[in-house]
Amino acid sequence: MAEHPFTCLLIDDDIDDQKIFAIITEEVDDSVICLFANDGVDGMEKLESCSTIPDIIFLDVNMPRMDGIECLKKIKKSPRLSGIPVFMYSTTADPITVQLTKELGAKEFIVKPANIIDLGNTLARIFQKEKNPSLKF
Numbered sequence: 001m002a003e004h005p006f007t008c009l010l011i012d013d014d015i016d017d018q019k020i021f022a023i024i025t026e027e028v029d030d031s032v033i034c035l036f037a038n039d040g041v042d043g044m045e046k047l048e049s050c051s052t053i054p055d056i057i058f059l060d061v062n063m064p065r066m067d068g069i070e071c072l073k074k075i076k077k078s079p080r081l082s083g084i085p086v087f088m089y090s091t092t093a094d095p096i097t098v099q100l101t102k103e104l105g106a107k108e109f110i111v112k113p114a115n116i117i118d119l120g121n122t123l124a125r126i127f128q129k130e131k132n133p134s135l136k137f
Contacts, residue, residue: 006131007033007052011043011071012060012089017112021058021123024116028124040066044074047081054084056130058110061090061097069101076105085130 006029010021018036025034035054037043040063047053057075061068068088075081088101088109098109108126113119 005033006031006056006127007035007054008056008058008127009035009037009043009046009054010058010089011037011040011063011068012058013039013063014060017060020116020119024120024123025127028120029127032127039063040068040071040074043071047075047078053081056126057084057086058089059086059106061088061092061101069097069104072101072104072106087126 008025010018012018012021015038022034022036025032035046037046040059042065043057043059044066059068059071059075063071066074068090072086072088075084075086082105085107086105088098088106089112090097090109091112093109093111101109110122113122
């Protein structure tokens, strides 16, 4: 029986950011399956209805309908979803927001990089670490 593929879910209302994220993900690790949700409401609907949950979630902070902080709270309150590592992924990087998301259970806060090389390096590091948790970095 084949092991299920490593999947990530990006919850982000910016379609251009979704496209860039997908391209870079494929370049740094073509074995990672990337799924997308357009805001927190869409993300929670997908997470609650899917038969297999993603291995990792990247979550934007500023989104309509349900922002990333509210979505993070819901993910961490759900017994089914609470163990998924959540990486905040946003242009917003004020210290209060960063601290709050970490207190709510986010594994890391990633400021959206200004260039694709930095994004690629960040994603490569995260995918390698999350796919091989026993490795020390």
